[in-house]
Amino acid sequence: MIAIVDYGMGNIRSVEKGFIKVGADVRVTSDAKIITDAKGIVLPGVGAFRDCIKNLDNLKLLDTIVKEIQKGKPYLGICLGLQILFTESEEFGICRGLDVFKGRVVKFRFGAGSDLKIPHMGWNTVKFVKKPPVFNEIQDNAYFYFVHSYYVVPDDKGIVAGVTEYGIEFTSIVWKDNIFATQFHPEKSQELGLKILKGFNEFVQI
Amino acid sequence: MLAKRIIPCLDVRDGRVVKGVKFLDIRDAGDPVENAIFYDEQGADELVFLDITASHEKRKIILDVVERTATDVFMPLTVGGGIKSLNDIRDLLNAGCDKVSINTTAVNNPEFIREAAERFGSQCIVVAIDAKRVHDSRFEIRDPEEIPDWLKNSKELSEILCLQPLAFSLQPLWEVYTHGGRRPKGINAIEWAKYMEELGAGEILLTSMDRDGTKEGFDLELTRAVSEAVSIPVIASGGVGNLEHLHEGIVKGKADAVLAASIFHYREYTIREAKEYLRNKGIPVRL
Numbered sequence: 001m002i003a004i005v006d007y008g009m010g011n012i013r014s015v016e017k018g019f020i021k022v023g024a025d026v027r028v029t030s031d032a033k034i035i036t037d038a039k040g041i042v043l044p045g046v047g048a049f050r051d052c053i054k055n056l057d058n059l060k061l062l063d064t065i066v067k068e069i070q071k072g073k074p075y076l077g078i079c080l081g082l083q084i085l086f087t088e089s090e091e092f093g094i095c096r097g098l099d100v101f102k103g104r105v106v107k108f109r110f111g112a113g114s115d116l117k118i119p120h121m122g123w124n125t126v127k128f129v130k131k132p133p134v135f136n137e138i139q140d141n142a143y144f145y146f147v148h149s150y151y152v153v154p155d156d157k158g159i160v161a162g163v164t165e166y167g168i169e170f171t172s173i174v175w176k177d178n179i180f181a182t183q184f185h186p187e188k189s190q191e192l193g194l195k196i197l198k199g200f201n202e203f204v205q206i
Numbered sequence: 207m208l209a210k211r212i213i214p215c216l217d218v219r220d221g222r223v224v225k226g227v228k229f230l231d232i233r234d235a236g237d238p239v240e241n242a243i244f245y246d247e248q249g250a251d252e253l254v255f256l257d258i259t260a261s262h263e264k265r266k267i268i269l270d271v272v273e274r275t276a277t278d279v280f281m282p283l284t285v286g287g288g289i290k291s292l293n294d295i296r297d298l299l300n301a302g303c304d305k306v307s308i309n310t311t312a313v314n315n316p317e318f319i320r321e322a323a324e325r326f327g328s329q330c331i332v333v334a335i336d337a338k339r340v341h342d343s344r345f346e347i348r349d350p351e352e353i354p355d356w357l358k359n360s361k362e363l364s365e366i367l368c369l370q371p372l373a374f375s376l377q378p379l380w381e382v383y384t385h386g387g388r389r390p391k392g393i394n395a396i397e398w399a400k401y402m403e404e405l406g407a408g409e410i411l412l413t414s415m416d417r418d419g420t421k422e423g424f425d426l427e428l429t430r431a432v433s434e435a436v437s438i439p440v441i442a443s444g445g446v447g448n449l450e451h452l453h454e455g456i457v458k459g460k461a462d463a464v465l466a467a468s469i470f471h472y473r474e475y476t477i478r479e480a481k482e483y484l485r486n487k488g489i490p491v492r493l
Contacts, residue, residue, distance in 0.1 A: 009327075013302045017277055046304075047327035117439045117462055119329055119408055123209045123251055123492040143209060143492040145282060147304075147329045147408075166208055188282050188304065190246065 002204055003038035004028045005065070007045075007055040011187065015044040015078065015197075018187040022198040032064040040074040040204035041065065043081030044187070046147065049089040049105060052080045053097065066098050069179060076134070076200045077181030079148060082174060085181060086152050101174070103154040108167065116167045119149045126162045126184070132175035134199035135161075142192050144184035146172075151183060209492040210456050211251035211463035212480050213441060214470045216241055218287075219258045221267040223471075239274045245470070246279045248477035251492060253279070254307070254411075254465060257287035258386065265294075269301045276302025286334055286411070295322055299330065307411050309334040310384040313391055314354055316405055323406025332441075333407040336387050337380040337395035337428055338415035340369060353392045367397050380428050387415045395428070396435050403436045410436060411465070414444040421447025421468075429459030441465050449475060449483040456489055 002019065006012050006028045019026040019042075026042075027034060035041060043065070045052055056062050069075050077085060086097045089105035097105070110116045123143040128135070151170040154160060162173030164183070172183045180200065186193035216223050216238055223236045242253055253275075257268040265288060272285060285298050286307030295306050312319050312333050323331045350358075357363055369381055369392055380395035399410050412432050414425035424442045433440040442461035446452060446469055455464045469475050481491040 011299065011302070011304055013300060014276055014280065014304070017302065018280055021280070046329050115460070117437055119438070120208065121329070121409065121439050122211050122463065125207065146208075147282075149328075187280060190249075190280050193280055 001038050002026045002040040002042060002201065003035045004042045004044065005035065005056075005061065006030045007052065007059055007061065009045050009047045009052060009055060009080070011046065011185075012044060014187040015042060018194055018197045019201065022194055022201060024197065024201040030059050030061065032059075032061055035061065035064050036068060038073075040076070040200065041068060042076045042078070042200070043084070044078040045080035046185075047080060049080060049083055049091040049097070049150070050095045052084055053095060056084075062098065066100060069100060072178050074200065074204045075179045075181075077174075077179075078185060078187070079183060082181035082183055083150060083152055085174070085179070086154070089150065091150055100179070101154055101159060101176070102156060103152060105150050105152050107150050110167050114167065119147055120166045121147045123189075124164050124166060124184075126164050126172050128162050128173075129160050130175070132161050132173070132180055134175075134180050134196060134203050135173070136199055137195040138192060138199075143189075144172075144182070144186070144193065145188040146184045148183060207490045209251070209490050210461075210484065211441075212452070212477055212484075212491070213252045213254055213463055213465040214245045214250050214477065215254040215256060215443070215465050215467045216471075217256045217258055217467065218268060218271060220264055221259075221271055224258070238271045239278065241471075242275045242279050242283075245477060246281060249481065249493070250281065250477045251463070252282040252284065254284045254286065255303075256307075257285060259288065262288075269297055272298060272301040272303045284332055284411075286332070292322060292325055295326055295330075299326065305330045305332050305409070307332040307334045309336060312402065313382060313384050313393065316356065316401065319402060319407055320405040323408070328406050328408035328438075331407050332409045332411050333399075333402040334411040334413065335395055335399060335402075335432070336383040336413045336415050337425075338383055338387075338390070339425070339428070340379040340381050352389055357393070363401075367393050367401060369394050377431070378427060380425075380431075383415055387418070396431050399432045399436050399440075403438050407438060409439045409441065411441045411443060417445025418443075419468075420445050423447060423451040424455045424459050424461075424464075426454055426459045429455060429461050433460040433462070439463065449480050452480055453484055453487050453489065456484070457487075
């Protein structure tokens with residue numbers, strides 16, 4: 001069973017339905033025990049970094065998630081689920097993250113006269129730096145659905161698995177061992193997105 | 207590179223798809239979930255459901271439509287129409303929709319947009335603006351009843367947001383309408399878009415009331431003026447009759463996304479044909 005962490009934010013239902021569509025056994029939960037018992041953890045989410053950390057803290061799930069990740073349990077982070085893995089975010093002042101990876105979450109900044117809008121919203125391509133197992137079925141430069149104003153800047157470039165261009169080139173997939181995380185939304189990226197959920201489900205079963 | 211989005215819009219009344227011409231003549235056109243699946247298969251980039259159900263008791267029907275859609279369709283889904291409270295938004299998001307589009311409630315109470323953006327994040331708050339060109343050079347004085355109280359009560363906001371007589375303006379002016387395009391509010395649409403961005407809107411869905419249902423193309427001047435005034439994405443809507451109109455909306459109107467209903471709905475063009483047309487003209491699209 002894969003635990004989808006429900007912390008009162010984000011489009012949990014779409015993620016759940018996506019996993020069900022690819023035949024996965026999932027459970028939406030905010031119970032630390034169920035997360036500990038699960039074979040994999042999914043942390044979806046859109047919204048503000050600070051609220052995400054605060055809600056997880058109120059539910060007493062921060063330690064559980066970090067501990068399980070460090071024990072090697074497969075983790076899939078989506079959008080905020082990617083960003084909170086890092087040391088800190090500059091969203092609404094500085095806010096501490098889980099610090100699983102060293103690095104910062106920063107805002108897109110474009111000069112005056114730039115046509116680029118914020119949030120970065122819509123379908124954009126992902127170029128693989130290296131291909132994580134979960135992404136086996138995904139071709140290079142495929143389109144995925146993004147909606148975010150902040151992006152991660154990892155200290156260790158070795159964890160960058162995919163990049164996307166929007167004014168600058170930013171990290172759109174992070175991968176290290178059992179940890180997979182995307183800035184885009186697989187659950188909103190039609191067939192290709194579902195292939196990632198399927199890939200994660202298969203990785204969890206191994 | 208970020209693709210320009212093609213967004214089919216489905217007007218839904220009492221759980222059925224309808225498409226009106228100039229918001230009036232309404233014909234039945236099928237089941238919303240079937241339509242959503244059809245557009246999903248064609249490669250639509252997003253879907254918009256506009257709920258035009260009149261009575262409040264029937265509001266639950268749209269939640270059921272959203273829930274059934276989200277079971278089969280894995281792409282961004284926006285719902286607009288009749289959203290009055292934070293609970294309305296929460297219910298829609300929980301049913302599986304990704305963004306809500308708010309028009310009348312934003313005009314009645316702009317602080318609602320701030321609260322909604324703080325609670326759910328700007329990314330899911332779309333402000334829909336129905337705008338109509340002001341033609342009368344003498345400037346019709348609006349029924350004072352139509353001007354919202356919060357605007358009447360703030361001198362500072364009135365100076366920015368209220369329409370000025372055309373004689374004092376070098377630019378064309380557009381007025382904000384509510385209630386599905388029936389009630390003129392005396393608000394300058396360009397300034398309104400900027401104000402909505404400031405309060406936390408994540409996207410603007412801009413409909414030209416002059417063009418809606420006419421098939422004459424977008425109001426490009428309006429689209430460009432709004433798109434250049436804000437730094438959030440703008441979806442152009444109202445008036446698409448052929449594929450060149452989509453191209454113009456992106457290039458001349460500077461829209462980030464283009465929305466159309468009838469050309470897709472009555473099978474005049476497929477989404478794929480639209481995207482191929484745009485790609486051949488050098489527009490980045492997802493194919």
